[in-house]
Amino acid sequence: MGVTNFNQLISWTRQVHQQLATLLEQDAHLHHNEWARLLLACLSEQQQRLGDTIKKFEESTKTQALDAYIPYLYSAFEQRPINTQRLYTQSYAELTIAEISQVLFDAHQQLTAPLPKGRGFPIHRE
Numbered sequence: 505m506g507v508t509n510f511n512q513l514i515s516w517t518r519q520v521h522q523q524l525a526t527l528l529e530q531d532a533h534l535h536h537n538e539w540a541r542l543l544l545a546c547l548s549e550q551q552q553r554l555g556d557t558i559k560k561f562e563e564s565t566k567t568q569a570l571d572a573y574i575p576y577l578y579s580a581f582e583q584r585p586i587n588t589q590r591l592y593t594q595s596y597a598e599l600t601i602a603e604i605s606q607v608l609f610d611a612h613q614q615l616t617a618p619l620p621k622g623r624g625f626p627i628h629r630e
Contacts, residue, residue, distance in 0.1 A: 508573050508574065508575075509570060509571050509572055509573055509574055510570040510571075510572075510574065511562075511570045511571050514558060514561065514562060514570070515562065517558055518555050518558035518559055518562065519555075520588055520591070521551045521552070521554040521555035521558065522551070522552070522555035523591075523592060524548075524551045524591055524592075525548045525549075525551035525552040525555060526548075527591070527592065527594075527596065528544045528545075528547050528548035528551060528596060529544070529545065529548040529552075531544055531595065531596035531597040532544035532545040532548060532596075532597075534597035535596070535597045536597075537600075537601070539601060540599070540600070540601050540604065543601055543604060544596055544604065547604075547608070586614055586615060587614065588611065590607060590610070590611070591607070591608075591611050594607055
């Protein structure tokens with residue numbers, strides 16, 4: 505993923521939330537378990553709200569500062585690529601509640617895990 509500025513990062517984040525919301529909503533209608541349908545519907549609604557919130561932020565924030573090239577941002581994504589493929593190819597209608605949770609927790613952990621030691625953003629001290 506070639507994210508080199510904050511606008512790209514914000515846009516990518518919105519797209520992930522919106523696409524996941526659509527998939528969860530579609531599979532909620534197909535699931536045979538009532539509790540799983542409710543979980544998928546709730547998660548879909550939450551993802552849609554997150555996507556909508558980010559979209560409003562994008563529309564209200566028009567600044568060149570967010571377009572500035574940030575080499576450390578690109579470097580961070582190169583060092584620890586984020587794989588969202590499982591989110592998009594998974595059929596949630598076939599999973600148990602525990603499996604649905606595990607797919608989403610795995611994706612969240614991937615996004616929030618710290619960079620390997622010594623590979624984070626450099627701290628400039630004066």
